Amino acid sequence: MNTTRIRTIVEKEWAEVFKNRLVIVTVAALPLLFAFLPLVVLGTTAGTMSSAGDVTDLPPSFLKACGALPPFECMQVYILNQFLVLYMMMPLIIPTSIAAYSIVGEKTTRSLEPLLATPITTEELLIAKGLAAALPAIAATWGSFLLFALLAPLVGATAGVSAAIFSPTWLTAVFLIGPLMAVLSVNFAVMVSSRVTDPRAAEQIAGVLVVPLMALIFGQIAGLFVINFTLMLSVAVVLAVIDAGAIYLGAQVFQREAILTKWK
Amino acid sequence: MIEADGLTKVFPGEAKGTTVTAVDNLALSVEEGEVFGFLGPNGAGKTTTVRMLCALIGPTAGRAAINGYTVGQNDQAIRASVGILTESPGMYDRLSAERNLLIFARLYGVPDPAGQARKYLQLFGLWERRGDPAGSFSKGMRQKLAIARAMLHEPRVLFLDEPTSGLDPEAARLVRDAIEQLKGEGRTIFLCTHNLDEADRLCDRIAIFKTRLVTVDTPAALRRRLFGRQVVFHLGRVDGALAETVRALPFVQEVKALDTKLVVRLDEPDTQNPAIVRALVAAGADVQFVGELRRSLEDVYLQLIQTAP
Ligand SMILES: Nc1ncnc2c1ncn2[C@@H]1O[C@H](COP(=O)(O)OP(=O)(O)O)[C@@H](O)[C@H]1O
Ligand SMILES: [Mg+2]
Numbered sequence: 175m176n177t178t179r180i181r182t183i184v185e186k187e188w189a190e191v192f193k194n195r196l197v198i199v200t201v202a203a204l205p206l207l208f209a210f211l212p213l214v215v216l217g218t219t220a221g222t223m224s225s226a227g228d229v230t231d232l233p234p235s236f237l238k239a240c241g242a243l244p245p246f247e248c249m250q251v252y253i254l255n256q257f258l259v260l261y262m263m264m265p266l267i268i269p270t271s272i273a274a275y276s277i278v279g280e281k282t283t284r285s286l287e288p289l290l291a292t293p294i295t296t297e298e299l300l301i302a303k304g305l306a307a308a309l310p311a312i313a314a315t316w317g318s319f320l321l322f323a324l325l326a327p328l329v330g331a332t333a334g335v336s337a338a339i340f341s342p343t344w345l346t347a348v349f350l351i352g353p354l355m356a357v358l359s360v361n362f363a364v365m366v367s368s369r370v371t372d373p374r375a376a377e378q379i380a381g382v383l384v385v386p387l388m389a390l391i392f393g394q395i396a397g398l399f400v401i402n403f404t405l406m407l408s409v410a411v412v413l414a415v416i417d418a419g420a421i422y423l424g425a426q427v428f429q430r431e432a433i434l435t436k437w438k
Numbered sequence: 439m440i441e442a443d444g445l446t447k448v449f450p451g452e453a454k455g456t457t458v459t460a461v462d463n464l465a466l467s468v469e470e471g472e473v474f475g476f477l478g479p480n481g482a483g484k485t486t487t488v489r490m491l492c493a494l495i496g497p498t499a500g501r502a503a504i505n506g507y508t509v510g511q512n513d514q515a516i517r518a519s520v521g522i523l524t525e526s527p528g529m530y531d532r533l534s535a536e537r538n539l540l541i542f543a544r545l546y547g548v549p550d551p552a553g554q555a556r557k558y559l560q561l562f563g564l565w566e567r568r569g570d571p572a573g574s575f576s577k578g579m580r581q582k583l584a585i586a587r588a589m590l591h592e593p594r595v596l597f598l599d600e601p602t603s604g605l606d607p608e609a610a611r612l613v614r615d616a617i618e619q620l621k622g623e624g625r626t627i628f629l630c631t632h633n634l635d636e637a638d639r640l641c642d643r644i645a646i647f648k649t650r651l652v653t654v655d656t657p658a659a660l661r662r663r664l665f666g667r668q669v670v671f672h673l674g675r676v677d678g679a680l681a682e683t684v685r686a687l688p689f690v691q692e693v694k695a696l697d698t699k700l701v702v703r704l705d706e707p708d709t710q711n712p713a714i715v716r717a718l719v720a721a722g723a724d725v726q727f728v729g730e731l732r733r734s735l736e737d738v739y740l741q742l743i744q745t746a747p
Contacts, residue, residue, distance in 0.1 A: 182544040186530065193532045285528030288587065291492055292545040293518040431495045435449065 175301075179294045183302030184309075187276050191306070200271040201310050205318035208264055212257040212322055213329050219250055220330030233397025243334050250331070251338040252394075255401045259391045261319055261348050263384050265356040268311035270380035273363035276303055278373040281437060290430050300364065300428045307363070308356035315356075319348045346406040354413040359383060361417075361424035368427045368437045439595055439626040440468035440491060444500030447486050460486040462650045463500065468643075470594070473627045475641035475657075477634065479743060482648045484630040485525050488597050491628070492522050504595060518546065521593035523601055527584035531573030535564055535583050538572050539590060546591035558586035562616050578609025582616050595626045602636060614640065634739050646742050653742060668731040669707050671700045671714065674724035683721045684714055701731060 191197050232252055240248035280286045289299065323339045331339070338344070359380065366379045393399050445464040448457050460483040468474040478484050489495045491502055493513035502509040505519045530538050536555055543551030559565040562582040567575070572583060581601060588596060601617065602610035617640055621627060631637050637644050638657045646652040646660075653660070661667075673680065676695050684702060685693045689710050692703040704710050707730060715725055 176547075178547070179545050182541055186533070186541050189537070190530055190532050280528075283528055283531065284524070284526040285530060287494070287524045287526075288522070288528050288542070288584070289545070290494060291517060291520075291522045291524065292542065293514050293547070294545055295514070434489065434495055 176294070176298060179292075179298050180302040180305070183294070183299060184306045187272070187303065187306030188310075190279075191272050191275050194275055197271055197275055201268055201314055204264055204268060205314040205321075208257070208260050209318040209321040209325075211260075212254055213325055215253055215257070216250065216326055216331055216335075217329035219253065233394075233400070235397055235400050236394070239400045239402055243338075247332055247334045247338075250335050254335070254339065255394060256391055257322075258344060258347050258401060259387055259394075261315060262351050262355055262390075263387050264315045264318065265308075265311045265352040266359045266383050266387070267381070268314055269307035269356050269359040270363045270366075270377050270383070272307035272310065273303060273360050274367060274373040274376035274380065276306060277364060277367035278370060278376045281367065282371055286433055290433065296428050296430055296433075297425065300425060303364070304357070304360040307360050308353070311356045311359070312353050315348065315352045319344075341403070343401065343403045343406050346403065346410060350410050351406065351413060354410060354417055357417045358413065358420050361420035364424040365420075365427050368432075371438065439470045439472070440466070440474070440502075440504050440628060442466050442491065442500065442502040445487070445490060445497050445502050446499040447483070447490060447495070448498045459649060461490070461497075464647075464651055466645060466651065466654065468626060468628060470626055471624045472643060473621050473629060473641045475637035475644035476628060476630045476647055477632065477637045477644050477739065478630075478647040479632055482632075484647065485599055487647075488522065488599050488628070488630060492520055492597055493517050518591070519593060520595045520597060521588035521591065522597040523581075523584050523588050523599055525599045527580050529572035529575075529580055529583060532571055534569050535559065535572050535575065536568040538583065539587055542587045543590045548591050551590075554590045554592075555586075558589050561619065562586050576609065577605050578612045581605065581609070581613050585613070585616055585620075589620070593625070595628065596620065597628045597630075599630045600632070601629070602631070602633060610636075646739060648743055667704060667707055669702050669704065669711060669714075670729050670731045671702065671718065671725060672727040672729075673698055673700065673718065674726060676700060680718065680721055680723050683717050687713060687717060690714070 192201075232249065236252055237245075237248060240251065243251065280289070290296075323336075326339060327336055362383055363376060363380045366376045370376045370379065390401070394401055399405060443465045445461060446459070447461040448459050450456070451458045462483075464487060466474075476484055476487065486495070490497050490509060491504055493504075493509055493516040496510060504516050507515045507519065509516065530541070533541075536559065539555035539558065540551050543554050548554050555568075556565065559568050562585070564579060564583060564586070567579070572580060575583060585598070585601065588598075598617065602613050605613060614636065617627065617629070621640065627640075629637070629641060641657060643654060643656050644660060645654040671684075676698055678695075681693050681695045681700060684690055684700060687710075689706075690702055690704055694701040702714060711728060715728065718725055
């Protein structure tokens, strides 16, 4: 493993990819949106809901999970949990956008062959492309979360709600599941990129990854399960296993000969 | 420097169960410092051959060695020791010319990336434009930049896959001049081309190739082998007697009289021309000018390719 070569590619990817406006918008706008959306929701609910009238609408299982938290704050935590899923979605969306441009882009400009002619190993190249796509996504996710978490008290989050935001459930989702999502996303993007010739198509196909996450949102709304620490930990474990498979498959696709003779 | 034996590449075909043999049982040997032309029509298998020799794709059968490293065994060493200009230059268009070179210098582990980038930008006359995006370069400049990129690690063997195809004559000349410069440095150059003139001008030896190797020889020998050598004697005036005088010489194979010229076919003009000149002068002819009639290599090539199976 040659770190100079990996770093060279990562820097090259960033220099190239961040000249693309669409990618910049995805990488910068999404985290800002996902930081301010929950803040707006927090701010408006804090102002209007003085009584906990509709708390009874919450799934009973969730109410129970709130424990000693006053019903109104429980309501806020419930709503914020939907945003928690968005934080898990972000590291899934951003890397596909970068990886699709960096791999399909190189494929269409035929610049992969000179690269493959250098002494770089395909593992190094794949890791470099992966890091180039995953690191900005992880940084954006974490930055977005911290922005939200630190500003939350300013728009009326009570100590109880803030504690929920910094609970193991949230921290696991953002700091453990986030990177795992990014890894999955990158490898999936590699597999898709080997088959398509349009970066936007690659991005859209890789977008199917968010479907299981949507299930998480609707599952909670339907009261099928409660987003808690155990659930997040289970998601992380399952994701780690899926990641291992995705890395294996990604590496299978990303072979010199296959790239030069089979990629269409 | 480059050795191949029985080198074969078979691809799966478009239809299921079919195969395409791109390279069939290729044997060749390229010496150090030689400029070796690999001449063949489109689809002949030139790119496939170069990819195998540069350890980018594996052969289906046969063996090859480059710089003493065996394909399939020391692939990374091969990639580190050869330079390649791929069929499409594949520059990073949004990045500057210099940045493009620096990236590759680092990938090749060049000790002084900036120095090497400068050396080749200057050598190919691109230094002034080093800060401009590669995408703003003309085709000829891009191609020179791509050759510079292949040279950064000072490879002893350089593969050039159709370096002038798709270039206008002016740009092609610039690229050819660049190759000429590298040739002067004693590097081994493997030049794929379907441009005969280019092969003729640049190469020490030429392989004519169409899936199989048709023949390998020097450009001059290729011409001679098919047509013999022909010398033109420009005389003030030609008559039947003069033609007979020349025809009577034992080594002369054929004589044709064309208005004020005699076209003579023979094996060794260097030693045989003086005797012809003496005979002509003795017969009272005014020898104005003697030159070799160069058959275009194209004739040779077309004949070989058409008769190839
Ligand atoms: N990846 C591939 N899959 C199937 N056939 C291929 C592949 N690459 C090349 N070929 C076939 O091999 C032959 C030689 O191609 P190529 O080496 O590109 O020729 P050249 O460079 O001389 O034009 C062609 O018939 C081409 O269609
Ligand atoms: Mg070719």
